[in-house]
Amino acid sequence: MRRFFRSAALVIGWMLVVVATGMFTVRQVGVTEITFVALVVAAPYLGVLSLAAVLLFAAARSRIGAAVALVLTIAVVGVQVPMFLADGPDNSGPDMSVLTINAAHGEADATSIVAAVRDNDVDVLAVQELTPEEVTDLQAAGIGDLLPYSFTAALPVADGTGLWSRTPLTEGTRLDNFGFVPVQAQTTFEGHDLTLVSFHAMSPATPRHTAEWDADLARMRSIMETYQGTVLVAGDFNATEDHRQFRELASSPFSDAAEAAGAGLFRTFPSERPLARLDHLVTSDDVRARSVRPLAIPDSDHLAVLAEIQLP
Known part of the structure; x- marks a missing residue:
């Protein structure tokens, strides 16, 4: 025996x-x-x-x-150890708060999103799966009182994205040749020129969509390399830090804010029993990530991600 x-x-x-x-x-x-x-x-x-x-x-x-x-x-x-180790000393630049949320086909509770913006003194909000109805609900909930500047591509179902900002947005643009429709805009925050992107990669749910997902991540990285100044790309990447495609996108001269902050292995999807962190903020690697954590938003199948960062 x-x-x-x-x-x-x-x-x-x-x-x-x-x-x-x-x-x-x-x-x-x-x-x-x-x-x-x-x-x-x-x-x-x-x-x-x-x-x-x-x-x-x-x-x-x-x-x-x-x-x-x-x-x-x-x-x-x-x-996995680097996910628990914060990087680098403090910067001397201003503090900034960024919130990103997948609105689940426009079903996420707009009042709760606005409350999260208010309660956490958010400076930039990035929304994915942004529908025209969700825009209307956010406006009715008072998003304009907190973040008066916006650039959106509100589209049916899951295709739309949007940006809201405390500071004026200029050169708002839809990015072409993606499965969904990312948007980008420029802003100046306390003297710092920033490029902001609300990004949503294709979900790798079928073999065809997986190929599009791979192409979306590679194309986003290529576009990021053309930006001047500090870059902030927030959204639903449909990838975790264990996917090489995401690691390549978030490699030097960029970094995943959660890893830089030593935020550990928190998950964002599905919201009730999270198994994977699909939602991220990727920044220029001279940005200091102070903290990155999830927030629950009712009626979304993703947890939102709140990042407290310090500009260079």
Whole structure:
């Protein structure tokens, strides 16, 4: 019986190692096959599998197996550690607050969005899945009293996006050749020239949409490289920090504000039982992210993301 349990522990242990190694490799490579795109969301939990393998190998007295599983555990945990470590010293520039929310086909409660703007002294609001009806509801709830300047592309269902700002917006533009319709605008905040973008990448829900999702993220990165001054891209990227496509978009000279703030592994989707952080603020990497955290907005299937940042 002891031999049976030892053999079973070895078999299960190696199975866990193979699964964890495979998924860790997929995380690093950045594939676009729809099944793997979905499975990469579970990458933060690979350490549980590899640690379980360590315990199984230890029980089976397999030094080689335990060593392999331990190295794998260190690797899969190590890539998540930066999410808990804040970057860099304080800047000398002004503080700024940015809120981004996916409005769920325009169903998100506008009064709650405006309350979140008021309660958190938000300077810039980015909204995705912005419909004409949602714009009307936000106006009725008083968004203009708090953030009087806006540029929107309000469209049916999930296609629209919008920006609201405490400071004047200029050069408002819809970005072409995306699955949804991002908008960008310029503003000057306490002497700092900023490019603001409300971005919504295609949801990788089918093989065709997964290809569009991959193209959206790559194209957004290319456009970001053309901007002058400080860049703030807020929205629903439909990608986590474990998707290579997102890591490449948020790589130098840009950074994911949540990672820069050491915000950990909080999730934003689905809102009731979050499994993945799909919503982000990506900034020029000389912006200091003080804190990034989720906020619940009734009737949205995403949690909003509130980022407190300091400009360079």
